[in-house]
Amino acid sequence: xxxxxxxxxxxxxxxxxxxxxxxxxxxxxxxxxxxxxxxxxxxxxxxxxxxxxxxxxxxxxxxxxxxxxxxxxxxxxxxxxxxxxxxxxxxxxxxxxxxxxxxxxxxxxxxxxxxxxxxxxxxxxxxxxxxxxxxxxxxxxxxxxxxxxxxxxxxx
Numbered sequence: 764x765x766x767x768x769x770x771x772x773x774x775x776x777x778x779x780x781x782x783x784x785x786x787x788x789x790x791x792x793x794x795x796x797x798x799x800x801x802x803x804x805x806x807x808x809x810x811x812x813x814x815x816x817x818x819x820x821x822x823x824x825x826x827x828x829x830x831x832x833x834x835x836x837x838x839x840x841x842x843x844x845x846x847x848x849x850x851x852x853x854x855x856x857x858x859x860x861x862x863x864x865x866x867x868x869x870x871x872x873x874x875x876x877x878x879x880x881x882x883x884x885x886x887x888x889x890x891x892x893x894x895x896x897x898x899x900x901x902x903x904x905x906x907x908x909x910x911x912x913x914x915x916x917x918x919x
Contacts, residue, residue: 764835766868766895773863775833779824781816783853789820815850821887824859825877829891833861834873837896841872845889855881864890871895 790796795817798805806814822845829838851857858880865874873895879887 764833764895765898766834766866766871766873767898769834769863769866769873769895771863771866773833775828775861777824777828777832777859778856779859780856781820781851781853783814785820786814786816786853789817789823793817793819795819811850813852815852816855818845818847818851818887821851821857821859821879822889824857824879825861825887825889825891828859828861829875829893833863833875834893834895839894840891841894842892843877843889844891845877845887847887849881849884849886851879851881851886857881857886861891868897871897 786800790801797817799809799811799815800806800817801814803814806812822843825843826840829840830836860876860878860880862876862878863873864876867873871894873893875891875893877887877889877891878885
């Protein structure tokens, strides 16, 4: 989606159920092997009284919406604030909501409110600043002279 197609208040949502397999895969990819995420016996002695998902695993659901749906393909993250307000546990269904809050067309920037819930409990609250493609930038890239190989240009 291009910045010209966005409007303040536009929203996209997703639902993701967090599993132990997701938590272990995230630990493998990220290198975060904190036992509060991976060791039930250790986690039982923590303030959470059980295994919890990595906060950034839940935050990755925000990234999925931004990169694929709102605004979508071609969007670049410029910044993200996150407040982790409650734990996410294996078996929890995370509802992620991304809402366009501000559009700054001259800078190709969009600010979105980013929220994650488990049931009615807000577990993540934040804002994302994004660089969003414009129709003009796409047209310029498509029609740029450098896009035509020199041998082909000579044949034309």
